[in-house]
Amino acid sequence: MSTYDRPLRKLGFLTIGLFDEHDPGPGHESTLQIIELGERLGFDSAWLRHRHLQHGISSPVAVLAAASQRTRHIELGTAVTPLGLENPFRLAEDLATVDVLSGGRLNPGVSVGVPTHYDDIKAHLYPDTAELEDFSYARVERLLHGLRGEPVSTFEGTQGIETFSSRIQPHSPGLAGRVWYGGAGFASIEWAARQGLNLLTSSVIRAEDPLEGDGDRFAGIQRAQIDRFRELHPLGDDARVSQGLVVIPTDSASRAQVDRYEAYAASRLPRTLEPQGPGRMMFAADLVGTSQQIADRLHAHAGFQAVDEVAFALPFTFDHDDYVQILTDMAGVLGPLLGWRPAHRTTE
Structure with missing residues (x-):
């Protein structure tokens, strides 16, 4: 595995869009304001996680439709939409609509698999077809079929006064x-590469390779996955890969904020020490520190060395003011240390 460092070309961020169950409006508005701030700071992209039956955004496509009307340049993405809870036909309509509204700025991120807690929700999700649903890659293929403009109906023409x-x-x-x-x-990852898709790799990967020994095992596995993806992708080294580690710069943070950030990262550190659960999932440690400290760690990270796009994940449970501080330091200090320069920045 060769070591190389690509200058950071695209800087993005990812948020869950936390809200109060009993008063969800302010949380959704906060998310929209954070996306607007991201545009003013020059971020290239803003991504929303997809959360069902939780107190995070359950309909990122709807929220991104609103964001498309409050921004002009920043790209808008989902990271990721689990297709097991979606009808690819209807989702293709929604995604295409938001892409038109945004002027071509939408980046849909998707995944497949059996929905979380499927046995608990299937009676309401698929009351008549729960045992027949296909949660394989075929769901992505159906979505792509629709987005490419390929036929989804055997009828085309005029019926009465309506055109189909x-x-x-x-x-x-x-x-x-x-x-x-x-x-x-x-x-x-190999399947996605063969389909010519772009790759979102995050702070969670599967520990399924034989890498052992010294060094950061998470980073080594992630790098091996990225290298394999580009090896199989039609675009080779030009295939797009975005990394999504949790990154918390503290340059302009108050002492109280720094203490909270460090406590948050410490509470999540034990899960990073060994693979978790039957799926043997590995979690990357959260990166907390000054932008210079974080930049040094990223430049030494084998996975980061292979990407030129990131969507740094914001912690789930922080306050609006915390996100403002973190994003401001990301764009103003950390990004330039990583070689990034904003394509668009406003002072409004």
Whole structure:
């Protein structure tokens, strides 16, 4: 495995969009304001996690539709939408609509698999077809089929005064090429590469390779996955890969904020020490410190060395003011230390 460092070309951030169950409006508004701030600071992209039956955004496509009308430049993504809870036909319509509204800025990130707590929700999710549903890669293929404008109906023409199309409407050219796959293991990453998709790799991967010994095992596995992805992808080294570690710069943070950030990271550190659960999932440690300290750690991270795009994840439970401070330091201090320069920045 060769070691090389790509200058950071695209700087993005990812948020869960936390809200109060009893008063969800302010939390959703906070998320929209954070996306607006990201645009003012020059971030290239803002991504929303997809959370069902939790107090995080359950409909990122709807929220991104609102964000598309409050921003002009920043790219908007989902990281990721679990397709097991979606109808690919209807999702393709929604994604294409938001892409049109945003002027071609949407980056849909998706994954497949049996939905979380499926036995508990299947009676309401798929009351008549729960045992027949296909949660394989075929769901991604159906979504791509629709986004590419390929036929989804055998009828096309006029019926009475109504005109019908055989393809998803609206059709947004180029959207299918901006679909990302959230992969954690080699099998899914290899499949995504062969499909020509973009790759989202995060702070969670599967410990399924023989890498042992000295060094950061998480970083080594992640790097091996990225290298394998580009080896199989039609675009080779030019295939797009975005990394999503949890990164918390403290340059302008108050002492109280620093203490909270460090306590947060410490509480999550035990899960990073060994693979977790039957799926043997590995978690990366949260990076907390000055931008210079974080930049030094990232430059030494084998996975980061292979990417030129990131969507740094914001912690789930912090306050709005914390996110403002973190994003401001990311764009103003950390990003430039990583070689990044904003394509757009406003002072409004």
